[in-house]
Amino acid sequence: MVLAGQDKDAARHAVTDMVNLVSMLADQAGWWSRTELRQRAVNQILWFTATGDQSISSSRAQRTWTQRADLQQDAALQAWEAWAAEQH
Numbered sequence: 001m002v003l004a005g006q007d008k009d010a011a012r013h014a015v016t017d018m019v020n021l022v023s024m025l026a027d028q029a030g031w032w033s034r035t036e037l038r039q040r041a042v043n044q045i046l047w048f049t050a051t052g053d054q055s056i057s058s059s060r061a062q063r064t065w066t067q068r069a070d071l072q073q074d075a076a077l078q079a080w081e082a083w084a085a086e087q088h
Helices: 008-028 035-051 059-066 073-086
Strands: none
Touching: 008 035, 008 059, 008 073, 035 059, 035 073, 059 073
């Protein structure tokens, strides 16, 4: 709540979205089994959720996920696949 400047309800919603995102990636992202990528993704998901930091490499994929109500879940998965492909 404090880092992201959110009220309690918004923070709860953000945490729920975060858990759902991790679950979706664990179920559907082929790269999730790669320990380094998984750890990097989890770190960035936690940081993005806690702070809203737009400067991290996964911010585009994370914004796609948070806007998924207007999009297909596939768009969010594709954005994460693109992120994973860019990681070295």
